[in-house]
Amino acid sequence: MTDTTTSPASVNTVLGPVSAHDLGIVAVHEALLSVVPGAQFAPDITMDRAEIFAVLSDKLNDFRQAGGRTIVDSTGMFHGRDLPLYETLSRTTGVHIIASTGMGPEENLGGYFLTPQTNPPTPWPAEKFADLFSREVTDGMVVPRLERRAAAGLVTTTAARDGMTPTEESLFRGAARTAAATGVPVSIRYGADALADLDIVLDEKIPAGRVLVGGLDRKDAAGVALEVARRGAFVGIDHVGTDDEDHLNDAERAALVMELVTAGFAGRIVLSSNAIGVAKGHQDSRVSFAHVLTTFIPQLKSQGLTEADAGRILIDNPRELLTVR
Template sequence: MSKTVNTVLGPVAVEDLGKTLMHEHFFFGYPGFYGNSLYPVDKDEILRASIETASKVKAHGVKTIVDATPNDTGRDPELLKLIAEKTGLNIICSTGYYYEGEGAPAYFKFKQALGTAEEEIYEMYMRELTEGIGDTGIKAGVIKLGSGKDRITEYERMFFKVAAKVQQETGVTIITHTQEGTMGPEQAELLVSEGADPKRILIGHMDGNTDLRYHIRTLEHGVYVGFDRFGIQGFVGAPMDSDRIGVLLGLIGAGYAEQLMMSHDKVNVWLGKSPEFPAELGSLVTNWHMTHIFENIIPVLKERGVSEDQINTILVQNPKQIFGGNEA
């Protein structure tokens, strides 16, 4: 029987996922955006911008996008479903909470103090993965986790531990946020030590770190590593794309192509008032869009000797595998 993954339009065979961007955001808002009544959520604008972006990525052969927006940052499964219906893209929705420093930790920290947080997180994951989110009937297809810079807090650790347990019971794929590319090996070690399958884990934003040895320490746990912030460079601890390419080439040359993913972490529409980047930063994020990899990164990789088969492995085969492709 063919393996399937939950999309917002229902289960899709992993063989049909095709070229996949594993970490993007059709819309995203930092917790608290909803408190500014001057900037209500404009679903029509989100739909317009999403259709425009979908047209561009589909022109490069993209069939599937994993929307990595956590529950506390404006996730809206019904809006994602509408985008999927209008664009023909496979969209995979997430369940999970953002990392403590930029998420909405008060609710579960209160429950943590009462000793009931892990039970409730487990209940939330399982319901959203197997029955649907709220009363929408739309099932999440991945668990999204995150940790802050240079440490995994006790609050964040709860979500990792419960995610590992839920993965053992459901086989769900886990994707993560590392802040500025820190704590990658530690995230992998924690999840695997709690019983998670490394072949179903993507440690995200690792391209925030340019230490080749650090990447290899993470990869040695058997997990996938995400070079998934292409286009964000020169601020918030993000290296330049040219440096990321150098590390990526080093890992491909060392034989790790079958454990790598590429994406952008692009926020297509900001919830609340859109951020206004200072002039000196504006030029650095000119290429932060969902076709940057195809237009600017892959051509450089090919010039430097990366084959079409290796590109296909990173963008097609690895996403298929992390969702259970070729499993018995």
């Protein structure tokens, strides 16, 4: 079992704690292996581990060659997370991999987490989620029925697009309590109202600087990114490369980044692509892990982003967010 003890100014990776100053350029919200819960049992879905390893290895090597050093798998506990696979990938590619605990939205939870053995059935309370997630940081992440491995590097959770359910509020509060108890950050994927969802997390008395609010390049988040930054949380512009009816395109994202920088919030921005290395049971994103570095940063620099601010966004901000405190 990998050592889960953490030294000062360190970050939890799948191979154990590393110095926060060794992270380099970080992609803060990606998915290595993304599996819709249950798809691994479908007769029409192949789960060839050698093939999955080969595909992910190639994509991580491309990311490393583009200048990337660390990638965060922000899928949580039950959406394909494969710790032995990620350990081998990290060793062979030289890319630091940070895995996450947490879960959500409610529609992706198994029945056990929705209706535990109570009469009448009731959703899990926040303290049960907090205990579950916190143990994945303090004791190591679970490989089902085998063992615990390295400590989770962050706790992540998601709300339904049409509004947070009571179970999802328990998830958010449990995630925030985990962050407060263990020192890892919390990454939230907001539902219908980013500021209201952020308020729920902050109500658990964690500093705003320990929170990443993702998905703020959604079209329904117009004007929200500046307010999230004003409150001190990190702004996740994390679908870079996606161009669909729900999200800004890269030209609009670039304008949003420059608006934040001009307003003095370069120190609150993190970028990522929500790229998927291998998808099972759903559509691949078709965006590479390297897209931010090879395409989007040059686009921002052409609009006046300085080298100093680029370094702050790609290196300093993720380091500040991910350092265990």
